[in-house]
Amino acid sequence: MLDKTVFFMVKYVGVLGLIETLPPPAAVYAWVLGFGAMLFLAFTARPVRGRWVMALLALTVIVVPATLQASSSETLGWIWQGRYTLAIVVTLILAAGVTTRFRRFRITPWTKSLVRWGLVLGTLAYFYEFMEGPRRYTIGVMDHVNWTEMFQPEWQPPGTWQVLAVAYLVLLAVSGTLLYRLLTAPAWQARLAAPAPAARPAEHSHSG
Structure with a gap:
């Protein structure tokens, strides 16, 4: 069971339809790249105590599915789905953000380019994933299906898939632009580049 974690x-x-339509490999690779970078930053961040929380959550994501199915796998088979672990995965992502909150992040031309292209990659990946939805419901996802057949669909969602696709792409573009401006703003740069707060010395009370 542990070998199924990946x-x-x-x-x-994201899995579409009746959980039979997997996301495009390109979207998965982009997501794994970002997820791996996030884990790398979290497991190398200081203070070290934050890493223990990350290690516990990461171990939970790996061990919980196998543990919960160990007693029923021989009679019911493998019934676990990735969505069952999403609550722990989201907690892991939030914990990674908390763990890396004191890491210095200086805005340079190189880091600006890194942030910019990272957002572009994420936008393209999620738009590609989104397009699998209209494709699945309008013409199906059989191996012989061509993307151009979507312009002669057998079914259309409210507003047509073209309008929904453009609206979603605009939403992603606007969100990415705002996030880029936030991360590269001078005020945010000063906050991210600030050193971690030093431990406060013990306060001694003096009787008057």
């Missing part, structure tokens, strides 16, 4: 990551990204 496969569950595909379902963290």
